[in-house]
Amino acid sequence: MTHRVSELTVAESAWCKSSYSSGEGGECVEVATCAAAxxxxxxxxxxxxxxxxxxxxxxxxxxxxxGH
Structure with a gap:
């Protein structure tokens, strides 16, 4: 099944920042999961x-x- 990103919505509180984030404004990614993606x-x-x-x-x- 294919989804458009614009069709998938998650609550702002669902986003998790990378554990490698220093908190000092560096480049980071955030990840959120939903049932489909x-x-x-x-x-x-x-x-x-x-x-x-x-x-x-x-x-x-x-x-x-x-490696896991």
Whole structure:
């Protein structure tokens, strides 16, 4: 099933900032999940473009990058 990012909405409180964020205004990503997708956005530009991944694709990405 394909979704447009604009069709997927999540509460602002659902967004989680990367644990690598220093809190000093560096470049960070935020991630939010919903039943259909995992959304990723730039923390400095939260209202601009977002990336949308199938949950399986995101899980594969995490597995590849963390080695778990």
């Amino acid at each position: 995992v959304l990723v956005r730039d923390s400095k530009r939260p209202t601009e473009a977002r990336l949308c991944f199938a949950p399986e694709a995101w899980a594969g990405f995490l597995q590849m990058t963390t």
